[in-house]
Every structure is written in C-alpha cells, then in structure tokens.
Amino acid sequence: MDLTWTESQQAFRAEARAWLTEHLAAWREAHGGEHAIRSGDTREGFAQHLDWERDLYEGRWAAVSWPEEYGGRNASLWEWLIFEEEYYRAGAPPRITQNGIFLLAPTVFEFGTPEQQAHILPRMAAAEDLWCQGWSEPNAGSDLAGIRSRARRVDGGWILDGQKTWTTRGAFCTHLFGLFRTDPDAERHRGLSYLLVPLDTPGVTVRGFGRLDGDEGFAEVFFEEAFLADDAVGGGVLLGEEGQGWKVAMATTGSERGLTLRSPGRFLATVHRLIELYQANPRPDRREALVDAWMRAEAYDLFTLDTVTRLAGGAVMGADSSINKIWWSELDCDLHELALDLLGPDAEREGPWSKGWQFALSGPIYAGTNEIQRNIAAERVLGLPRK
Amino acid sequence: MDLTWTESQQAFRAEARAWLTEHLAAWREAHGGEHAIRSGDTREGFAQHLDWERDLYEGRWAAVSWPEEYGGRNASLWEWLIFEEEYYRAGAPPRITQNGIFLLAPTVFEFGTPEQQAHILPRMAAAEDLWCQGWSEPNAGSDLAGIRSRARRVDGGWILDGQKTWTTRGAFCTHLFGLFRTDPDAERHRGLSYLLVPLDTPGVTVRGFGRLDGDEGFAEVFFEEAFLADDAVGGGVLLGEEGQGWKVAMATTGSERGLTLRSPGRFLATVHRLIELYQANPRPDRREALVDAWMRAEAYDLFTLDTVTRLAGGAVMGADSSINKIWWSELDCDLHELALDLLGPDAEREGPWSKGWQFALSGPIYAGTNEIQRNIAAERVLGLPRK
C-alpha cells in the first residue's frame, strides 16, 4: 500500500489544473461570464457547452484514457482519476458528451470493428457526433428486456419502428445508440441488436421534454418506417453481432470505463462547496451530518482507489459495481439535501443547490434503480437465492 | 375534538396514581429496596413480581378494563389508557402476567364458554394461573401456519406431541395456550385447534433458556405423548371450535384489547427518562435527535387517542395496527439507541438502558416481524397487489 502519486502523475495533475483554469476562464468570458452560462440540458446551453467540449478536444482532454489516435492521451486509470478530480475541483461543467464517451465508447472498444472505431471514436471525442442513448421505452424502464422497438432487415439496411424515451439530451444530439428487436419471434433479452442511428434519418422524429428541473434534458424518439442504411455510420450501423444486442450492451455496463466508475472528484467537490456553505453560516445542529457527508465522499474516493488498484492488477469489475452505484447516488442526494437544510428558507430559491438536488434525485433511478442494484448485490455478491 | 379529561377520568387518574405510589414503595421495601428487585424474566425476579401482581389484583388494578366479576373495574378504554400512563409514569415493572391478560384473555372473552370465562379469567387476574403463549415452533416463526405440533383426539382428552419454542417466561408459568394441529391431513392454517395446557401435565417438559440479555426469559416446551384431559382446565381445554384454531387466534390479534394497542405511557416514560439523562449531561450533537424522539413518542400517544376515539365510536381495529406496531417497535429501539449515544463510553455497562436496549430489539421481531407488518400495511391498507 502506497498512497502517494508518482512524479509523472503529479506533473499530469499540474498540467491538467493549469489548462483547466485557463481555458475555463476563457470559455466563460467568451460567453458573457459564469452567470450567463446555461445548463447543458437546454438548447441554448448545449450550444455553449459544445464550445467547451471542442476546446477540451483541442487540448486532448476530451477522453484522456483513450489511445492517442482517437484523440486521447492513453492515460492510465490513475491519470483518469486525477483528471476527473481536477475537472470537478476546477468547477468545470457536466459533460454533454458523457453518454457517448462513458456508455457507447467502451462498447465500441470491445465490440466495434477497426473501421467503426476509426470512424466513431475521434468524431465522438471531437464532439462532432453527439450521441444519446436509446434504451428505455415507455414499457421498458427497469425491465429493459421488455423492449418493443423493432428493426427489420432489408436490402442495404434496416427499417426501424417504435419509440424510445427518457433519452438524455436527445433533442440536441446527432446520433442515437440503441437496442432494437431484430428477431420478432424472440422474447425478452433474446433477438435484440445494438444499432447506431443518425437522428436525421428520415422517419425519425425527436421531441424534447422537460426533466424534473424543467430543463429540456429528455427526449422521446419516434421511429416510423425509418430506413437506416448499413453505411449510415462509418464502419456500419450494427455494433456486435445481430441478435447479440443484450450481451453487447451489458458487457460493458460494469466495465472499468463504464458509468459505474463515477469520478469521486464530483462528490469531493460538492462536499467542499458544502463546507464553505457551512462555514459562512455555521449550524451546530447540522455539523455532524456534514462530517458524515465528508466522510462518505472520502470513503467513496478510497473505495475507488481500491477498485482501480484491482483493475490495474488485471481484475474485472463485477457485481461490486452495484453497491458502488447505490453509494454515490444516495450520497449525492444526501449532500444536496444537507445543502437545502443549511439554506433554510432560501432553499426554495432556484439556484445551483436546488438544481443540483433535482439532478441528484435521478441518481437512484437511472442506470438500474437502486432497488435493482440491491437485488444484484444480494444475489450476485452475497449469493442469496434468486427466488 | 376535545382533548380534556372528564372529572371522573381525572379522579380515576388520581386514585391510580396514589395507589401505585404507595404500593410500589411498599413492594420494593418488602423485597429489600429497588436495587434488590430482579428482572421478572429470571426465576428469582419472577417470584418477586408475583407478589406485585397479586397486590395489583387485590387493588383491582390487574385488569382494569375487565368486568368486575372477573376482578376488573369495567373501565373504559380511556381509563385503561390513563391507568397505563400512570403505571409507567410511576416506574412500575413490566407485567409478568401480560401474555395472559393481553393475548389470551381477549380470545377467552370472544370465544370462551361462560364456564371457561368464569374459571380462567379470575385466576389469571389473580396471578394464580400464569399463562404463556405456545405459538412459535422451531420451523414456524414468521410463518406460523407451518405449525407441526399435533393433538390427537382420544377418549376424554387429547394426546399432544411436538415442540414449541421462544415461549416467553415459559419456565416460570403454570399454563400454556397454543395452537396444535388436530387434523393431520390439513395443511397450513387449516386443521389447527386452540388448546389450553397445564404445564404440569405428564409428558410436558419445559426447558428455559437465555434471551439476548441473558435472562432466562424464553423456554422450549416439549410434548411427548402427553395426555391433556378435557377438564384439565375448568370449562374445557379447547378454546373455540376444533379445527378453527387459526381463526380463533387471529381474530383478536388486532383487537382493541390486543397487544397492538400498546400503551403510549411506556414510551412517554422512557422519553422523559431520556430528557433527564440529557439534562444531566447536555450533548448538542444529540439535541435534535432527542426532540425527534420526544415528538415520535408524543405522536404515538396522539395516534392512540385517535384510535381509541374510533374504537369508542364502534369501529374495529384493522390493518392500521401494522403501522402502529412498526412505529412503537422502531421508536423503542431508537429511544434506547439514543440513550446509549448519550451514555458514550458508559453505554457498555449493563444497566437499565442497556437492558432496555436489548429488550427493545425484540420489538421489530416478535408478534409478526416488521417486514411482515410492512407487507400487511402495503397490501391491506394501501391495496397493493399480493403477488
């Protein structure tokens, strides 16, 4: 056990910190100052954030852990952690490219052909193609295997029919990755295929709608006899094999690049803002809760160091990711709930904390509800009987 | 809505308070002072508490809500509440006759013949017959319908075989009321009968064992070809009809005299001791938790007033009793956990709080675990689908 950073890691941190400080300031100034920057989940804000994403790409910070040929730095997981920590410490904004980089890219690395990788990844890193996820449907939420959207094989492509929903930032993205039923006779998680769909495909309609906080962060995507040409995406629109969509989609959900390895930097940054809020107006009746919040964020950081140590040693992420997801999502809610406590009557005002609270509430719901995560932890980690 | 007590209720309270003060002091003095009194769940303590129970009976306080002919005062539910409040406020001890008076007696009132009532009830109130409950078995805990102990009809009585366990104070009692399978071909909750069994019946063996706090508060009861004569209990050993034991046992579990209507006085008294503990050594980091504890005990009192108002108006207690049980049992644990917090390093010492904590931990388990109570609340109060 050695909890110190190497010199090269320290240099990496210093470089990231310097770049972020300088470029964040420049970006904000270019858009009229920090207060003029809207949420990336609004149409206006999305455009502002695109500038930021493209600047990140120019600086080769868009996807540090990727190979250099795709726009990354070939950074180790440790460096990725360092970058994320610096990113949140600097107060940089949530990534509008996140669903592509964290959810689609790991799958492309594992299942994509070299052609697909060469086409998709650099354009994703450069924020030229903006990807949203098309998994959920009106009747397939927690029960993803209930997917009904269909893709029918035709000459030179697929005909898509059906509806996706709760597609984050769908109204502003250019492409969708999603699961479609390609074998109409198969049931549940069989007969699904993982397809890549440009959203300007004729027959595809996108309707944005308001998330809990009112921002247009969600979309419904309708497919009506939409013809998806095999070459609509460079390297081909089918990711992995036909009929293997479930396996393809699930293979990387717990992977080291997957969403479940959520950066501790985000929560450490939040808890430090919380400490500042407290210091400005100490409330002894909330002091212990704040200590607890700090410890839980710190514990999440330590748990992540432990995980990354194991991954760096060749282990693969397993069902442990279930308790990880429960921990950070409930921590995020509690951090913001505590902030609202500290704000007292001002908690009612819309502001960063109130927005953050509403955002945090999605944590226990999306990417597998926490109820499902608890089932997974009990069944796959502890080995309790399924039924 | 009128939250004042009538003059006669106030007089009843004054009488109870005066009697309890005087007689408690006398009882303690007779046994060598408060510190010499052992728990009623030990052999030595049980004998001490028998004196107290018999004194209560002499004063007609053993079962105030019963008809006068059985040793009661025909008291209303309101007076019963007042008495209970005074009982706990005075610091009087837990009732070793409780399982008879609260669990068996309501059933005898509803299903017993006049002969059974005349024989059983006065002897129960007088603490001549001491009743323990024989429901649970090694393989029938939460799932009471899994009972395997059998009673076989023979000429003039029954032959009992099987085993009961977790029988509270079984090693010190004289009689057991329990469910036995009288129809060997019936399954689950069919074919059970409710029988009354003197524990000195040949073939019945009782073995006491230690509860969590080490006191011999539990017993296993073994039945080996034990012949239970029909007239072993005056009025007959079968309560209700043969084969209807489940119905008989369940009919009164939610009744107005049932265990679920647990006296708020107990928790109000505990929270007042807790306030004294805090005042002696204030701990600002626990102040809000103590306010919360006080409010929850107070809310339990108000909820009970609401329930009694409805019962007094002719309503019957329904599935509401499930949330009632969850509330008081979790409150009791939390009150004692808070006391241990306030005691800090002294929490490790055995003493009233540590004993009370260990006792409180049984609350969420017995009389239907809180998991089962939550199922009941969801299914029977909210109407959620069983399966």
Add this chain to the structure above:
Amino acid sequence: MFFGFDDDQIAFRDAVRDLLEKACPPEVVRAAWDAPAGELDRGVWDQLAEMGVLSTLVAEDAGGLGLDERSLVLVLEETGRAGLPHPIVETATVAAPLAPEVGGALVASDLGGPLVPAAADADRLLLRDPDRPALHLVEPDAVTLTPVETVDGARRAATVAWRPTPDTLITDDPAAVDLAFDRGAWGAAAQLIGLGQRMLDMTVAYVTERTQFGVPVGSFQAVKHHLADALKELAFARPAVQRAAHSLAVGAPTRARDVSMAKAMASDAAWFVGRQALQCHGAIGYTVEHDLHLYMKRTWALAKAWGDPAWHRDRVGRAIGI
C-alpha cells in the same frame, strides 16, 4: 376526550374536497406556473370564497362562519391535496382572524418567509414590520415586487419592498404576531399532510397499474415497503397537525410547541413521501410532463417556509426543557 371530528366538520371537508376535485385539477395547478404576474386565475378561489371557506375563522357577526381551527384543519389538508396555488393559508388562516375586514380578498404575506407567494396577484399584503413585532395590511400599489424564481412555479413568489406607515398598522401586540405566525405554520403543516396524501395516492395507483418483469411494480416487496413507510410517516404526522388545531382553538399554553411539532413532522413526512413517490414512479415521475412534480415541488417549498423543520425542532426542544 374525543380526538375526532363531528359530522359538520366532516361534511365541510367533503364539500371542499368535491369543489377542489372539480375546480382545482392538476391543469389548474399547472396553469398557475405559466400565468403572467397578476393574472392568477381566480375561478376556484372565488368558489372557495363563496362557500365561506376563506372566512371560516371570522366571527359570524363579522360575516364569517364563526368556526375555529378544528373545523379548518381537514379543509386545509384538502387544499394541500389539490395543490391549490392560491395563498389560502395567508388569507384564511392568518389574515382573516386578524383583520376580518379583508373579506374574500386574496392576501399575500411575508410572515412565512421573505419569498412571498402570489405577491403580484394579491389584493392586500399582510407584512411584518421590519423594525418591531407588528403587522401591517398594505395595498398592492404601496409595494415594489421583485419576482424570484423558486422550485415551485405555482407559488409565484416575489420579494417585497415597502415602508410601514401608521395607517397600515393592524397590530403591534407581539402576542398577536406570534399567534399569526403559528396559525400560518400550522396551516402549512395541514397542507403538507394533504400534499403527502396526494403523492401517496398517485403512487399507489401508478405501481398497481404499471407492470415490469410481467408483474405490477407494486407487487415487489421493496416497493411495498417504501410505500408502507410513506403511509406510516403520514399517518403519525396527521394527528400532530390535528392536535395543533385544537391547541390553537382553545389557546392552549402548549400552542407554540404543538404547532412546531406539527410543522416539523408534517414537513418531514411529506418530504419523505415525495422521495418514495418519485423513486417508485421511476423515470416517468422525473419529468415536468407528469403531474407528480406539481405536488412534490410544493412540498419542498412549504417544508422550508413558515420555519423549516430544524427551526421548529429547536422550538420544541426549548419547550421540553432541552
């Protein structure tokens, strides 16, 4: 001892419930989010005024119903259940008994906090004197409003700038100011119970109907337990609010303590129910297109207004000697 309601009180509650079901469906709450300042629709408000609800606490000889808080508590719970966007607590609970002359006017107030709901829609403003314990009743043209964006758009909140003058004064008795605040806090508590009930009812209906994995979502034990806990918290907070109604009505010496207990418990219970409701709805509830957010955001606002739970717990603590 009778901890319940008489037939008249139940009938009053039922009448208001019927009215609100017809005149204050979710669309009316939603419309209040969007209506320009000063243009809050008064359809349901006028009907409540006509029924006498707004002057429940006003003496009969002053044109009111001459009833007390025990007759109002169930009615206020219904207004919470409906998510009524109008400031009925400020009007009927706080202003009416203090200044019966306001009649059926819509009264906004800063007594519950600096963010004044429906300030731009009000006929009168009941304002706390900035310098001393006193209350003023002020005309809309004597104040300057600054709209504030808050979590619940239907609250239509603004801050108010104004100057007290002797002729706007309606009381400078500190006890009367305290009583007015307690009435407001209690009114908010009653509404919170109703909001909690609404969210619980919506969720029970949703999980009974919604299927995943081939079964109703409500058949999963985890969902059952979430909602059983929601039911429990609400069921134990409600009597606290009703007891506070009694304490206000009879002028009990424990009034402040009882109101604070009511507000703290109702705030926490409704907040908790909201969390369970959102979680059990899942993504469907996490949009502004679904009605759940209307009631959840009102809950968040009311839980913090009129003294947040920590403030009220502190007051309870002082009352019980810690």
Add this chain to the structure above:
Amino acid sequence: MFFGFDDDQIAFRDAVRDLLEKACPPEVVRAAWDAPAGELDRGVWDQLAEMGVLSTLVAEDAGGLGLDERSLVLVLEETGRAGLPHPIVETATVAAPLAPEVGGALVASDLGGPLVPAAADADRLLLRDPDRPALHLVEPDAVTLTPVETVDGARRAATVAWRPTPDTLITDDPAAVDLAFDRGAWGAAAQLIGLGQRMLDMTVAYVTERTQFGVPVGSFQAVKHHLADALKELAFARPAVQRAAHSLAVGAPTRARDVSMAKAMASDAAWFVGRQALQCHGAIGYTVEHDLHLYMKRTWALAKAWGDPAWHRDRVGRAIGI
C-alpha cells in the same frame, strides 16, 4: 498509488485466519464469558504470540517482525472476525510498539476507556496517568480491580485503581500518548470490520438455509435489501480503516483525522450490520444459545470504546475546518 496488499501481507492474514478458525471458534469466545477472573484460557493467545503476531509492530532487532500497521490491519480484522476475547489491540497495537519489552505478555489498558478489558487476566497494565499526558506500565499486584458487568461478558471488564510512580513511567511525551490512543482506536476499528463481516457471513448462511412460507428467507426482497445495505456499509468502511493504517505507518499529518474517520465508520457499519443480522435471524438470533450475540455484543462494546462515533466525528469536524 497502490491501495492494496502485497503477497506477504495476504499470506500473513491467511495464516492468522487459519489459526483463529481452529483455535478460536465460538466455543472459545463463549468460554471467555464464564472463566473466573484471572483464568482466561491462553491457548489461542500463545499461538498468536508464537506466530509473532503480537510483536508485528516491534523492530526486528528488538525481537519483533519489524512490520508496520499496513501488515497488521488485515490480521486485526481477522481477530475481530473470530471474536478473539484477548486484548490484542491493547497488547500488539498499543503496547508493543511503545514498550517492546513487554514481549508476548498480555497487556490490558485503560487507554480505550475506564472499563479495562481482561484487566484481571493481564500480565501488565498500560495505564494513563491521571494527572498529565503520560503512560505507565504497571504490574498486576500494584492495582486494585473492581469487576464491572458489561454487555459483552467476554470483554471481562474491570475498573482499575492505582497510583503512578516514577519507575512505572514509560512516556510523558504527549505526542506518544496521542499516537498510542490513535493506534488503539484504529485497532478497534479493524476489529469492528471483522466483526461486521462475521455477522454478515453468518446471516447470509442462515437466510439461505432457513425456509419459511416454503422458500428460503433470503429470497425475500426485504431480506436481500437489508443484507445488501449491510454489505455496502461494510465495504465502504473497510477502505477507511486501511487508509488509516497507511496514515499511521507513514506518520501522515492527517493521521488523527484518518483514524477518527476509520473508527467512526467502522463502528457505525458494524453496529448497522448487527441490527440487520439480528432482524434477519429473527427469534433464533435473539437468544444467548445462538452464537450471533457473541459478535454483536462485542460490536456494541467496541463501538463505544476508544472514542465513540460522536467523539470521532467531532475530531474529524475540527480537522476539516468546521
């Protein structure tokens, strides 16, 4: 950056685990409840001494293993998992690095609180000077013991009356006293993780085997969620204890903060696991005939000893500037 253990550390842990599984089964813990004062069986203790565990932190030239806290943390967790009744934290973690001369002696100490575990069984007592920050190493015949009944009979606690003399002094450096306390608090934290793990493992085994309503109890979602939460709390407290080992080993400036975080989190996690374990066992776990209580009561005792969670949270709070 490497947040893990090397092969030697894992092998050391495995060897101790094997030893304890054989030499410290529940019967040995149970026997410690009943043995008369001064007659605690030393079978397992002598084996641990022989293996060098007790002098892990003693320099090699003083006859120890010359290792640091990073090599001891997993081993201490195992002693918690086994419910080892002997004062290994006091002996190996606190006394050995401070006074290597104690060798394999059994050392009791009041550094963790006024109730001294195994006081009557000790070869030496490491005692806090009543008047100043200093520690003394005292012979058993120089103290007067008063046995105290505590929740965990296997702790065999007593209070100690004695008088410091110059020749018993081993340090009057306040920093050394603080370090000794931190080592003890951390050792208790490591044991608490092991205790939590033991209770979780027992419960998983029980609910897998026990059937009610025709299915294993562990197939109910409520039981699954109780135990998933227990797993989670333990899994996130464990790295905090391991990090504190690192901070102690390298003399990090954050040592006090990190130890306090470890002790607070481990205490709360193990306490929580105990609650879930008891609830999932039901009545079967609620008896002294079942083994669960042996580990649960040790948990209750250790959670409060060496600074209770509130004390440690307060210390963390001061370290983070609030």
